[in-house]
Amino acid sequence: MEIQKETSTAPLTEPSKKNTTKYSIIKWIIPLLKSKTGMLGISIVAIVCFTAVFAPLLAPYKPEKVDFSAISTPPFWMDGGSFNHILGTDNLGRDLLSRIIYGAQISLLVGISSVGVAGVIGVIIGLTSGYYGGLVDTLLMRFVDANIAIPSILFALVVLGFMSPTIITLIIVIGVSSWIGYARVVRSEVLSLKEREYVKAAKSIGVRNGTIMRRHLLPNVSSSVIVIATTSVATTIITEASLSFLGLGPQAVTWGKVLSDGRDYLSTSWWIATFPGIAITITVLGIIFLGDYLRDMLDPRIQE
Amino acid sequence: MDKMENLLQVKELKTHFMTMNGVVPSVNGVTFNIKKGEKVALVGESGSGKSVTSLSIMGLIEEPGKIVNGSIIFDERNLVDLREKEMEKIRGNDIAMIFQEPLTSLNPLFPVGKQIRESLLLHQKITRKEAKQRAIELLKKVGIPMPEQVYSSYPHSLSGGMRQRVMIAIALSCEPKLIIADEPTTALDVTIQAQILGILNELSELENTALLIITHDLGVVAEIADRVMVMYCGQIVEEADVFSIFDSPLHPYTEALLKSTPRLNGQEKLASIEGRVPNPLHMPKGCTFHTRCPYAIEKCSSNVPAIQEFRPNHHVRCWLADEEEGGIKIG
Amino acid sequence: MVDNNEYVLEIKGLKKYYKVPNSTTKAYLKAVDGIDLKVRTGETLGIVGESGCGKSTLGNLIVKLIEPTQGEIISSGINLNELKPKQLRNKRREMQIIFQDPYSSLNPRMRIFDIIAEPLVTHKLARGSALKERVLQLMEVVGLDADYLTRYPHEFSGGQRQRIGIARALALNPKVIVCDEPVSALDVSIQAQILNLLIKLQKKFDLTLIFIAHGIQAVNYISDRIAVMYLGKIVEIAGKEQIMNHTKHPYTELLLSSVPISHPKYRNEKVKTVINRESPSPVNLPSGCRFHTRCPYANEKCKKEDPDLVEMKDGHFVACHYPIIKENR
Numbered sequence: 001m002e003i004q005k006e007t008s009t010a011p012l013t014e015p016s017k018k019n020t021t022k023y024s025i026i027k028w029i030i031p032l033l034k035s036k037t038g039m040l041g042i043s044i045v046a047i048v049c050f051t052a053v054f055a056p057l058l059a060p061y062k063p064e065k066v067d068f069s070a071i072s073t074p075p076f077w078m079d080g081g082s083f084n085h086i087l088g089t090d091n092l093g094r095d096l097l098s099r100i101i102y103g104a105q106i107s108l109l110v111g112i113s114s115v116g117v118a119g120v121i122g123v124i125i126g127l128t129s130g131y132y133g134g135l136v137d138t139l140l141m142r143f144v145d146a147n148i149a150i151p152s153i154l155f156a157l158v159v160l161g162f163m164s165p166t167i168i169t170l171i172i173v174i175g176v177s178s179w180i181g182y183a184r185v186v187r188s189e190v191l192s193l194k195e196r197e198y199v200k201a202a203k204s205i206g207v208r209n210g211t212i213m214r215r216h217l218l219p220n221v222s223s224s225v226i227v228i229a230t231t232s233v234a235t236t237i238i239t240e241a242s243l244s245f246l247g248l249g250p251q252a253v254t255w256g257k258v259l260s261d262g263r264d265y266l267s268t269s270w271w272i273a274t275f276p277g278i279a280i281t282i283t284v285l286g287i288i289f290l291g292d293y294l295r296d297m298l299d300p301r302i303q304e
Numbered sequence: 305m306d307k308m309e310n311l312l313q314v315k316e317l318k319t320h321f322m323t324m325n326g327v328v329p330s331v332n333g334v335t336f337n338i339k340k341g342e343k344v345a346l347v348g349e350s351g352s353g354k355s356v357t358s359l360s361i362m363g364l365i366e367e368p369g370k371i372v373n374g375s376i377i378f379d380e381r382n383l384v385d386l387r388e389k390e391m392e393k394i395r396g397n398d399i400a401m402i403f404q405e406p407l408t409s410l411n412p413l414f415p416v417g418k419q420i421r422e423s424l425l426l427h428q429k430i431t432r433k434e435a436k437q438r439a440i441e442l443l444k445k446v447g448i449p450m451p452e453q454v455y456s457s458y459p460h461s462l463s464g465g466m467r468q469r470v471m472i473a474i475a476l477s478c479e480p481k482l483i484i485a486d487e488p489t490t491a492l493d494v495t496i497q498a499q500i501l502g503i504l505n506e507l508s509e510l511e512n513t514a515l516l517i518i519t520h521d522l523g524v525v526a527e528i529a530d531r532v533m534v535m536y537c538g539q540i541v542e543e544a545d546v547f548s549i550f551d552s553p554l555h556p557y558t559e560a561l562l563k564s565t566p567r568l569n570g571q572e573k574l575a576s577i578e579g580r581v582p583n584p585l586h587m588p589k590g591c592t593f594h595t596r597c598p599y600a601i602e603k604c605s606s607n608v609p610a611i612q613e614f615r616p617n618h619h620v621r622c623w624l625a626d627e628e629e630g631g632i633k634i635g
Numbered sequence: 636m637v638d639n640n641e642y643v644l645e646i647k648g649l650k651k652y653y654k655v656p657n658s659t660t661k662a663y664l665k666a667v668d669g670i671d672l673k674v675r676t677g678e679t680l681g682i683v684g685e686s687g688c689g690k691s692t693l694g695n696l697i698v699k700l701i702e703p704t705q706g707e708i709i710s711s712g713i714n715l716n717e718l719k720p721k722q723l724r725n726k727r728r729e730m731q732i733i734f735q736d737p738y739s740s741l742n743p744r745m746r747i748f749d750i751i752a753e754p755l756v757t758h759k760l761a762r763g764s765a766l767k768e769r770v771l772q773l774m775e776v777v778g779l780d781a782d783y784l785t786r787y788p789h790e791f792s793g794g795q796r797q798r799i800g801i802a803r804a805l806a807l808n809p810k811v812i813v814c815d816e817p818v819s820a821l822d823v824s825i826q827a828q829i830l831n832l833l834i835k836l837q838k839k840f841d842l843t844l845i846f847i848a849h850g851i852q853a854v855n856y857i858s859d860r861i862a863v864m865y866l867g868k869i870v871e872i873a874g875k876e877q878i879m880n881h882t883k884h885p886y887t888e889l890l891l892s893s894v895p896i897s898h899p900k901y902r903n904e905k906v907k908t909v910i911n912r913e914s915p916s917p918v919n920l921p922s923g924c925r926f927h928t929r930c931p932y933a934n935e936k937c938k939k940e941d942p943d944l945v946e947m948k949d950g951h952f953v954a955c956h957y958p959i960i961k962e963n964r
């Protein structure tokens with residue numbers, strides 16, 4: 001076993017003696033104001049959430065309202081466009097802006113909840129199998145291997161083929177089919193973290209295994225979990241879109257559905273697919289920025 | 305007196321790192337000479353700038369580091385001004401370096417013998433066969449039992465001590481005039497350390513190679529050095545022959561280092577140096593040691609002392625050695 | 636002196652073998668290979684030996700961080716093997732450990748307060764203001780400023796972190812503290828601070844210290860007795876003076892002669908025991924005496940018979956067929 005010499009030679013900043021407030025909100029706000037991407041992220045996410053919650057008030061039309069007099073109207077700045085339909089309408093004359101505003105509701109709900117489901121399952125499995133090792137680990141990891149062999153979209157297709165595609169089933173199916181990434185990453189981090197001496201120290205004090213996992217391991221894997229979670233909100237929204245495209249999405253307006261509706265008309269009415277695409281992209285970026293910021297804030301070494 | 309000739313002259317060397325948080329003055333005005341065949345030790349604690357000094361000499365400082373001042377004269381040439389191509393010729397040929405962790409300095413994909421042979425072929429005009437012969441001789445020279453067998457072993461299959469011997473063999477392969485050894489024994493066991501030090505000592509004497517040995521261990525200094533330089537916060541605070549350093553240290557830091565090192569004989573309580581090395585981004589004003597110095601006077605916290613020759617060939621950077629203060633009060 | 640309290644810790648035939656992964660034959664790495672040891676109440680026992688000889692494994696076995704393959708540990712009359720998990724959790728309070736690496740021994744996401752309070756909270760010994768008071772008191776004992784209470788580990792230097800680790804170990808008022816190379820990773824000028832702190836605390840709280848190190852100088856400074864380990868076994872154990880001045884095992888002699896001299900004036904006096912061989916692997920232990928491959932005194936008997944650890948003089952135990960017998964100086 002090699003001797004680890006103190007390698008970081010830079011002496012640390014002298015711990016300053018002021019500022020001993022323990023959990024002050026200011027500590028969170030000031031860095032947020034300073035961090036441009038953090039600000040941007042939180043603004044985007046806030047706007048999207050606000051839109052979703054107040055959709056009925058914000059949207060000019062009902063999302064399903066068909067208007068045969070205005071089929072495939074382009075956005076207002078183009079020839080034939082009008083301010084009645086700022087972003088234009090689709091092939092059935094439904095107002096695109098309204099559909100996107102309403103779509104935020106289900107897309108966010110599905111995106112965030114299924115990431116939550118996947119994250120919780122993945123982290124629990126990764127933690128236990130990494131920490132206990134042995135048979136538990138072998139079994140779990142065999143299961144993970146088997147699961148990798150089945151593409152999650154296939155799994156979702158099969159399950160949704162049997163069940164009626166409600167929003168709840170969709171969340172569960174997407175969540176259950178995508179926990180593996182979390183489990184693998186958490187497990188491999190735990191494998192190295194559990195050899196750290198602070199984990200040994202906790203054991204020698206008599207701290208219970210559950211507490212060790214919660215107090216000493218979980219916070220230290222949180223950065224990777226946040227990174228995976230924020231990026232997979234994006235994939236989830238897209239998975240939901242593909243399912244909608246295949247006709248297995250929920251019977252509701254979602255970004256994915258609007259997008260897939262527009263795919264057939266890309267050559268004639270490009271805007272139908274483009275605007276929901278832009279909405280997805282901006283939201284995903286916002287979530288990623290926010291995730292980055294959260295990750296830094298949760299790490300006392302980066303905070304300053 | 306050929307031996308007294310200066311081989312390496314470092315003058316007012318300043319190597320700074322321009323980091324995000326500010327300028328780190330890792331080496332901040334270092335001046336010293338090494339004569340032909342001389343064994344010099346550079347001691348100091350972690351972060352004092354020992355490795356940066358040696359890397360500056362080797363021309364291996366990388367971004368964001370930069371030599372911002374001073375000259376390094378080796379064999380009448382200023383290394384600071386040399387182009388990378390010319391520097392490459394000097395590295396390995398005239399100056400060789402041995403690092404602390406031998407595993408990372410050896411290529412894991414080639415047998416060690418081949419690596420020595422390549423080094424020989426690069427620097428000398430000999431045939432491959434001769435080179436192999438020489439390589440085996442070198443392995444024998446650094447005390448490796450069964451050198452033919454070790455010749456074709458891969459680095460990972462050798463122990464730490466063996467790898468360090470191989471590194472020494474590579475360093476010797478080009479018959480350098482100066483070997484810089486940066487903590488060559490820190491990663492090794494005591495019993496192996498003793499052997500490696502023995503080999504370095506013997507070989508440098510045999511080949512009349514100058515040796516700059518970097519260490520934080522005063523025991524290593526006592527074993528091997530003719531002359532000692534003590535470094536603190538990027539500056540040399542004391543320099544003298546090894547006996548003067550051990551018998552009558554002048555700088556309070558040197559004195560404290562000696563008194564805080566446990567030894568086998570002598571059971572009195574260890575004196576500890578309170579506090580810690582200052583943050584390089586916020587160096588204290590005046591003497592960099594004044595925050596920890598038991599003898600500090602008022603002047604120490606405001607004015608930077610210059611290094612001066614207090615006794616013949618015994619230099620010190622301390623206000624207490626200043627004449628105004630009536631000479632040193634310690635030591 | 637038949638006193639129940641004479642020994643806090645008795646170790647009998649302790650072994651820890653690790654299976655060598657990917658080996659077709661059943662090969663074992665014998666990290667600890669049969670250790671008998673009695674630790675006296677209130678003493679500081681030093682354990683020295685080269686890297687990989689099993690010092691940390693022994694330390695971890697003593698505080699029950701790992702399970703022995705064989706053998707038993709008896710702490711104040713109680714055999715740790717026979718304890719139920721719940722009893723073991725309580726027993727842990729008596730034995731604590733301090734680690735080598737001040738950087739990985741503190742959870743980077745926890746504040747100093749939470750780190751030092753963890754043992755107290757775990758055993759429900761204090762809460763609220765009493766908890767804070769106790770933490771502050773511990774910080775003072777180890778020489779940490781009370782202002783650092785809500786800081787995170789990364790804001791501290793190696794020496795300060797080691798103090799935090801010591802405060803955590805002291806929180807439960809342990810009887811025994813295993814110090815696994817607590818100063819090896821520290822700067823020279825900081826090592827003395829920590830050594831002196833440990834000595835002070837040992838006196839103040841009547842602790843029994845088991846001080847593990849690979850450098851015999853620090854062990855010599857702090858210990859009352861010294862055990863020398865080689866490849867998983869204790870080869871010599873005796874009082875410090877005895878070990879230093881009346882060395883009996885050839886390996887101890889080698890270790891002592893390898894220590895760098897403390898002053899250049901000893902350069903010529905030094906007897907050089909140049910041995911080119913290095914420590915064999917703990918997977919393929921040599922036959923007979925495990926030191927015979929490096930021993931200058933070895934003969935046929937040494938290659939065949941493994942010497943037992945026997946008492947040569949009061950309290951001086953040696954495992955060697957031909958112990959060195961020197962005249963008193």
Ligand SMILES: Nc1ncnc2c1ncn2[C@@H]1O[C@H](COP(=O)(O)OP(=O)(O)OP(=O)(O)O)[C@@H](O)[C@H]1O
Pocket residue numbers: 006007009010011321323328330348349350351352353354355356357367368369520584
């Ligand atoms: N690449 C770099 N970027 C920024 N700072 C650096 C860099 N390399 C070295 N330093 C700084 O230069 C200073 C001196 O470092 P150096 O490695 O020379 O110390 P040292 O005396 O060799 O210490 P050690 O005993 O730990 O090897 C340190 O404060 C270190 O943080």
Ligand SMILES: Nc1ncnc2c1ncn2[C@@H]1O[C@H](COP(=O)(O)OP(=O)(O)OP(=O)(O)O)[C@@H](O)[C@H]1O
Pocket residue numbers: 001002003653664665666684685686687688689690691692693849917
């Ligand atoms: N979990 C483990 N699995 C397999 N081998 C191990 C394990 N822990 C330790 N070992 C091996 O056991 C031997 C003894 O290790 P140990 O850490 O006790 O040595 P040590 O004396 O503390 O050395 P050091 O001075 O390097 O800390 C080593 O060969 C080591 O590689």
Ligand code: SF4
Pocket residue numbers: 884885886924925926927928930931932933934937942954955956957958
């Ligand atoms: S038993 Fe023999 S080989 Fe072992 S230490 Fe003693 S003399 Fe040496």
Ligand SMILES: [Mg+2]
Pocket residue numbers: 354355356486
């Ligand atoms: Mg260095």
Ligand SMILES: [Mg+2]
Pocket residue numbers: 001690691692815816
């Ligand atoms: Mg160890």
